[in-house]
Amino acid sequence: xxxxxxxxxxxxxxxxxxxxxxxxxxxxxxxxxxxxxxxxxxxxxxxxxxxxxxxxxxxxxxxxxxxxxxxxxxxxxxxxxxxxxxxxxxxxxxxxxxxxxxxxxxxxxxxxxxxxxxxxxxxxxxxxxxxxxxxxxxxxxxxxxxxxxxxxxxxxxxxxxxxxxxxxxxxxxxxxxxxxxxxxxxxxxxxxxxxxxxxxxxxxxxxxxxxxxxxxxxxxxxxxxxxxxxxxxxxxxxxxxxxxxxxxxxxxxxxxxxxxxxxxxxxxxxxxxxxxxxxxxxxxxxxxxxxxxxxxxxxxxxxxxxxxxxxxxxxxxxxxxxxxxxxxxxxxxxxxxx
Amino acid sequence: xxxxxxxxxxxxxxxxxxxxxxxxxxxxxxxxxxxxxxxxxxxxxxxxxxxxxxxxxxxxxxxxxxxxxxxxxxxxxxxxxxxxxxxxxxxxxxxxxxxxxxxxxxxxxxxxxxxxxxxxxxxxxxxxxxxxxxxxxxxxxxxxxxxxxxxxxxxxxxxxxxxxxxxxxxxxxxxxxxxxxxxxxxxxxxxxxxxxxxxxxxxxxxxxxxxxxxxxxxxxxxxxxxxxxxxxxxxxxxxxxxxxxxxxxxxxxxxxxxxxxxxxxxxxxxxxxxxxxxxxxxxxxx
Amino acid sequence: xxxxxxxxxxxxxxxxxxxxxxxxxxxxxxxxxxxxxxxxxxxxxxxxxxxxxxxxxxxxxxxxxxxxxxxxxxxxxxxxxxxxxxxxxxxxxxxxxxxxxxxxxxxxxxxxxxxxxxxxxxxxxxxxxxxxxxxxxxxxxxxxxxxxxxxxxxxxxxxxxxxxxxxxxxxxxxxxxxxxxxxxxxxxxxxxxxxxxxxxxxxxxxxxxxxxxxxxxxxxxxxxxxxxxxxx
Numbered sequence: 008x009x010x011x012x013x014x015x016x017x018x019x020x021x022x023x024x025x026x027x028x029x030x031x032x033x034x035x036x037x038x039x040x041x042x043x044x045x046x047x048x049x050x051x052x053x054x055x056x057x058x059x060x061x062x063x064x065x066x067x068x069x070x071x072x073x074x075x076x077x078x079x080x081x082x083x084x085x086x087x088x089x090x091x092x093x094x095x096x097x098x099x100x101x102x103x104x105x106x107x108x109x110x111x112x113x114x115x116x117x118x119x120x121x122x123x124x125x126x127x128x129x130x131x132x133x134x135x136x137x138x139x140x141x142x143x144x145x146x147x148x149x150x151x152x153x154x155x156x157x158x159x160x161x162x163x164x165x166x167x168x169x170x171x172x173x174x175x176x177x178x179x180x181x182x183x184x185x186x187x188x189x190x191x192x193x194x195x196x197x198x199x200x201x202x203x204x205x206x207x208x209x210x211x212x213x214x215x216x217x218x219x220x221x222x223x224x225x226x227x228x229x230x231x232x233x234x235x236x237x238x239x240x241x242x243x244x245x246x247x248x249x250x251x252x253x254x255x256x257x258x259x260x261x262x263x264x265x266x267x268x269x270x271x272x273x274x275x276x277x278x279x280x281x282x283x284x285x286x287x288x289x290x291x292x293x294x295x296x297x298x299x300x301x302x303x304x305x306x307x308x309x310x311x312x313x314x315x316x317x318x319x320x321x322x323x324x325x326x327x328x329x330x331x332x333x334x335x336x337x338x339x340x341x342x343x344x345x
Numbered sequence: 346x347x348x349x350x351x352x353x354x355x356x357x358x359x360x361x362x363x364x365x366x367x368x369x370x371x372x373x374x375x376x377x378x379x380x381x382x383x384x385x386x387x388x389x390x391x392x393x394x395x396x397x398x399x400x401x402x403x404x405x406x407x408x409x410x411x412x413x414x415x416x417x418x419x420x421x422x423x424x425x426x427x428x429x430x431x432x433x434x435x436x437x438x439x440x441x442x443x444x445x446x447x448x449x450x451x452x453x454x455x456x457x458x459x460x461x462x463x464x465x466x467x468x469x470x471x472x473x474x475x476x477x478x479x480x481x482x483x484x485x486x487x488x489x490x491x492x493x494x495x496x497x498x499x500x501x502x503x504x505x506x507x508x509x510x511x512x513x514x515x516x517x518x519x520x521x522x523x524x525x526x527x528x529x530x531x532x533x534x535x536x537x538x539x540x541x542x543x544x545x546x547x548x549x550x551x552x553x554x555x556x557x558x559x560x561x562x563x564x565x566x567x568x569x570x571x572x573x574x575x576x577x578x579x580x581x582x583x584x585x586x587x588x589x590x591x592x593x594x595x596x597x598x599x600x601x602x603x604x605x606x607x608x609x610x611x612x613x614x615x616x617x618x619x620x621x622x623x624x625x626x627x628x629x630x631x
Numbered sequence: 632x633x634x635x636x637x638x639x640x641x642x643x644x645x646x647x648x649x650x651x652x653x654x655x656x657x658x659x660x661x662x663x664x665x666x667x668x669x670x671x672x673x674x675x676x677x678x679x680x681x682x683x684x685x686x687x688x689x690x691x692x693x694x695x696x697x698x699x700x701x702x703x704x705x706x707x708x709x710x711x712x713x714x715x716x717x718x719x720x721x722x723x724x725x726x727x728x729x730x731x732x733x734x735x736x737x738x739x740x741x742x743x744x745x746x747x748x749x750x751x752x753x754x755x756x757x758x759x760x761x762x763x764x765x766x767x768x769x770x771x772x773x774x775x776x777x778x779x780x781x782x783x784x785x786x787x788x789x790x791x792x793x794x795x796x797x798x799x800x801x802x803x804x805x806x807x808x809x810x811x812x813x814x815x816x817x818x819x820x821x822x823x824x825x826x827x828x829x830x831x832x833x834x835x836x837x838x839x840x841x842x843x844x845x846x847x848x849x850x851x852x853x854x855x856x857x858x859x860x861x862x863x
Contacts, residue, residue, distance in 0.1 A: 069438075116619060124437050125377060126618050129573055133611040136566065140611075144604030252562065256445065263442055292457040299449025306442045307427060506734060513719050513730050520717035522681070524733045524779065525705040 017191050020271055021183045028176040032169060043168040049281035050175035051233060055254060056262045056273030057182040058229030061189070064268035065198040066222040068114060069128035071251065073258050075138040076227050078249030080106045080234030085244050086148055099235040106231020107224050114223030118216040135251045142246040156243055171240045178236060179274065182229050187270060189225070198222065202268065264305055348478045349595050355484045357591020358491040359550055361584035363564065364571030365498065366542035372515050372578020373535050376428060376440035380420070381543055382564030383451040388413040388544030389464035389556040390455055402466060410544040417540020420447065421533045429532070448561065455558045463557040464547065483552035490549050491584075494542070498580050511535060515578060570614040586617075632657045632814055633678070633783055638687035640677035646685060647673040648838040655783065660805075660815040662825035664849075665835035671818035672714065674835065675787050678816075679711040680704035692782070706734075710781035714788040716772040720761035724752055727760050727771055731778030738780075745774040748804050766797040773804070784808070785816045790824055802828055826850055 028050075032043065055073050062070045070076075084102035087093040093101070113134065117127045189195050197218040200208040209215050238244055247253060257280065265276030283301060287294045367381050392409035396402055424447060428440045455462065468486050472479040502508040513521040514531045521528060546564070550556050571590060575582030590610060597606040633655040641647040648670040655661045665671050676682040678689050680701035689697045696704055705711070710731075719727050728745065729737040746753040749770040755763065760771060769789060776784060789805070790798035798821070806828045809815055819825035826832060826846035834842040834855060842852060849855050 120619050122618065126573075128437075128441075129569060130615045130618050132566075133570070133615040137608045137611040140604045140607040144602070144608070260442065260445075263438065292460070293453065295449050296453025296457060299446045299451075299453055302446030302449065303424070303443055306439065306446065506736065509726065509730060510733060512722070516719040516721055517717050519681070519701075519713075520719055521730075522701040523679075523705055523711055523713070523717060524730050524775065525702050526730075526733055527700070527702040 018184070018187055021180060021187055024183060024271065024274060025176075025180045028180065032172065040168050043172055045281055045285055047168060047171045047175055048284075049277045050172065050179050051237060052254075052257055052261065052280070053179050053274050053277035054175060054182055054233040055230050056258050056265075056277055057179065057186055058226040058233070059258050060226075060262050060268065060273050061186060061229070062110070062114075062223050062226035064262065064272070065189075065195075065202060066219045067124060067202060068117060068219060068223060069124050070110070070113065070131045070223070070226075071128050071255050071259070072113070072131040072135040072138070073230055074249040074251055074254030075135040076106045076110055076230040077234030077237070077254060078138060078142065078246070079109060080231030081238040081244055081249065082142065082234075084235040084238040088238075090148065095239060099232070099239060102235035102238070103228050103232040106234065107228035110227020110230070111220055111224040114220045118219050132251070135255065139246055139250055142249075174236065174240055175233075178233060183270065183274070185225070185229070190270065194218065194221065260302055347476060349599050350592055351475060351478045351480065353592030353595030354588055355480060355488045355553075355591070356595060357588035358488045358495075358584070359546070359553070359587070360567060360571050360591050361575075361587025362491040362494060362542065362549065363546045363568045364575060364583035364587055365495070365580055366539040366546070367565075367568040368572035368575065368577055368579065368583050369535050369542075370539045371572065373511065374421075374425070374429070374532050375436055376425065377437065377444070377569070378420075378539070379441060379444040379565055380448040380451060381444075381539070381568055382561040382566075383448045383455075384413050384416045384540050385543040385547040385550075385564050386455060386556065386558060386561045387416060387451055389547035389551060389560075390459060390462050390558060392466075392548060392551075393462060393464040394459075396464075396466075406466075406548045409548055410541050413544025413547070414537045414541035417543070418533055418537040420444075420540070421536035425532075425536070429529075448565070452559070452561050459558060461558070463555040464551040465555040466548065466551040468552050481553065487549035487552045490545070494545065495580070495584050502580060507534075570610060573614050574617040632692055633816070634688075634690040635678060636688045636690070638674070638677060638689065639685045640673055640682055640687075641685060642673075642682075646838065648677065648835075651687070651835075651838075651840055653833055653840065653843075655814060655816050657782075657814055658812055659830045660809045660817065660828050662829035662832040662846075663816070663818040663835055664820070664822050664825050664832055664855075665818075666820060669835045670838040671820075671835055672787055673838075675711065675713070675785055675816075675818055678704075679709060679785060681711075705779070708779075708782035709785060710776035710779055710783070711785040712772045712776045712787065712789070714791045716768055718760040718768060718771055718775070721759060723757050723759055724763070724771055725756045727775050728752070728778050731775035733779070737778060741778055741780055745777050748777075748807060749774055765792040766794075766801075769793060769797075769801060770804075773801075777808075781813075783814045783816060785818075787818045788820060789817065790819060790821050798824060822849075822855065 031046070035042070055077060058076075059070065059073050062068050080099075080102035082102075083105045084095070084098045087098040087101055088095050113127075113131055116122075117130065122130065189198070197208070197213050200211065200213050201215045201218060205215055234249070237248075261276030261280045262273050263276075264279065265272030265274070283298070287297055290297055363385075367378060370376055370378050370381075388409040391412045392405045395405035395408060400408075424443050425440070428436055428443060431439055466483070468483040470482040473482050473485045474480075475485070500508075502512060510521065510526045511531055511534075513524070513526060514528050518528050521531075547556050571583055571587050574590060575584070575586030590613060593613060594606055594610055597609045601609075633653075635651060635653045638651040639646050639649050651674060653661070653663075663671050663674065673682065677684045680696070680699050680703065684697055687697070688695060691704075691707055691709065694707070696707060699707070701711075719730065722730075728742065732738060732741070751767055752770055752774055755767065760768065763771060769792075773784075773786070773789070786805070789801050793801060802824050805815060805817070809828060815828070817825060817829070826849060829846050832843065832846055832849045833840050834849065842849060842855065844852075
């Protein structure tokens with residue numbers, strides 16, 4: 008049967024990434040806690056980015072509320088665990104679901120009102136900023152700007168950075184698997200169709216609205232789950248962690264750089280920007296300036312993202328990819344009204 | 346109650362002026378300039394440095410506005426070139442990212458050179474009573490300037506040949522070319538105008554409260570909210586939205602609380618987009 | 632007035648129009664006929680400056696305007712009315728016409744001339760362009776083009792979207808214009824209409840000039856008759 012080897016090839020990049028993640032600490036980090044910490048940060052951003060990539064890269068919904076969705080996941084987890092005495096695992100599920108629900112709602116609204124890219128961006132940005140204000144305002148629940156400790160957190164993970172590294176490494180690989188599965192399924196076919204030409208997709212019978220919402224819900228769940236896991240592993244929540252200029256700006260830049268809509272784009276982007284952050288750490292006050300310069304130069308040079316620029320090397324494996332070669336419409340495509 | 350409304354109007358006129366610059370560029374070039382607030386701050390710091398160096402405030406303000414205009418023109422001539430070559434979603438995204446990067450650069454330079462910098466302009470004179478409510482003289486001046494500029498802009502766009510040319514490019518770029526209008530030239534001029542308005546906003550805001558080096562992002566977000574509610578591309582819309590939001594802000598801050606006020610403003614923006622996507626007085630996008 | 636030599640133009644590297652030579656003398660009315668897809672619009676866009684030619688040259692009154700952008704060509708006295716018209720939809724008839732005179736203020740004399748040719752426009756002065764009917768929009772498009780007192784008026788498929796009677800009326804108006812001395816270059820699918828006002832015609836087929844000659848010559852040419860008039 009040809010399906011198995013083909014599927015195998017499809018997941019090669021994911022497997023490769025997993026291997027690199029597993030091996031990296033031995034090869035690179037030594038026992039430097041600092042480097043490990045940076046790597047954890049990069050993995051968390053990569054996890055957010057895969058979710059964002061699914062929402063924006065695949066279905067053109069500019070969700071500028073990644074930080075807010077993550078914060079929703081994290082704070083719901085923290086509040087339920089600490090104030091409502093839930094046990095940590097159900098709390099994390101609740102956090103993830105909350106994020107997924109809000110993301111789905113935002114998408115539904117955007118679809119219903121036929122908001123374009125910019126307006127979706129503005130509405131989600133408004134949500135993002137409002138959420139930040141909400142966190143600061145509802146101090147008795149969230150601890151306000153001083154933050155709050157998540158007492159149910161796994162102490163072991165916050166002290167042992169390597170534990171956090173493997174946790175988020177696993178999360179990133181898991182998300183990549185989900186992303187890849189979607190790409191090679193009827194979802195992926197629909198996403199590519201509506202990404203390229205929305206009207207044509209509609210006319211071909213693809214229920215654009217529904218697929219957009221699916222993408223938003225799954226992507227938001229990913230982001231929320233990462234936020235929830237962050238609460239669990241780090242043990243300390245504070246609003247700035249999930250602020251627009253901390254999360255969204257970074258995610259947006261690194262996904263656009265790595266290649267929107269591609270499988271490994273978020274990972275590559277996260278790695279490059281981790282190095283960038285590391286290189287700039289000693290620049291002190293020049294840091295912001297240099298960061299901005301890098302963004303400008305990178306985007307002047309790589310307008311469609313690094314992956315596209317490199318000829319889509321990572322996408323050559325497997326039947327997915329940006330140039331959908333499958334012209335036969337899969338039987339499971341959801342039609343309008345069904 | 347009267348005080349709240351008047352405060353709101355004063356605030357709102359400033360917001361309107363802030364929104365106009367951003368809305369013009371979006372309506373014309375399809376670009377959301379995220380560096381807009383930073384241009385205002387840049388102008389503010391330049392004015393502050395000039396005043397500290399002994400230059401009379403009035404002259405310094407004029408130079409600040411010109412500096413804003415120059416910044417706008419430079420951005421259009423350099424950074425925006427690759428952006429204009431793209432279309433639709435790609436143009437939006439590239440424009441967003443490049444102006445975001447630029448915003449970081451400007452804020453980075455300013456905070457590096459002068460981390461505590463701020464512009465404050467003290468207008469001589471005691472409080473002015475309007476309808477029985479005492480208002481700071483600086484605020485009154487700021488409002489008067491905003492209204493005057495707003496009126497000038499309206500006249501410009503409806504009654505002058507170039508103003509009509511700008512509107513024509515918004516409605517049908519190809520048609521504009523056919524009658525001899527150069528869309529790139531129009532874009533450059535409007536970008537410059539937008540920068541000048543940013544500089545003017547910095548100066549007038551500084552008459553009411555200090556404009557600090559870190560105010561950039563907030564200014565951009567406020568401008569964005571006002572533009573969107575007023576209708577992207579509409580000058581009168583921006584002012585109307587500004588005044589309405591100013592009153593909402595004033596009322597909310599007085600009767601409810603600080604954080605809720607921000608949420609209310611943001612909610613207003615989101616609500617407007619959802620209910621009237623083209624804003625209050627949205628211009629026709631032919 | 633206008634000399635086009637070995638012009639080639641197209642999109643994304645594809646050559647749609649190849650090796651085109653044509654000339655328009657002052658006061659002449661020249662017709663370009665060809666079926667759909669022959670390349671008439673591409674040719675016109677290349678001449679008007681909306682499309683950069685791949686090779687060849689366009690010379691207007693002795694000046695090489697080959698690489699000039701559209702607005703510059705327009706300012707040099709070429710008024711181009713595309714098939715899609717590209718009016719300013721939210722603006723009134725009056726404003727559309729006024730903009731036609733850019734960068735000058737509208738000239739009363741010229742405005743009067745336009746109203747003489749298209750009285751319907753005068754009646755609808757304050758109506759928004761988007762609310763006009765197809766025929767009225769066509770009139771407005773031509774009127775706007777005339778406001779700049781062009782030396783050369785280029786029209787791409789003026790009969791587009793017009794019922795046969797209206798199309799005939801449009802060409803009547805064009806004949807009137809020609810009689811005032813206007814130089815015309817008209818691309819048209821409907822051969823009889825085009826030949827009714829032309830002094831000379833070119834046949835564009837698959838991007839190349841196939842035939843050229845006077846209307847009578849073209850009309851009697853069996854190839855033309857077969858291809859465009861459906862006469863076996």
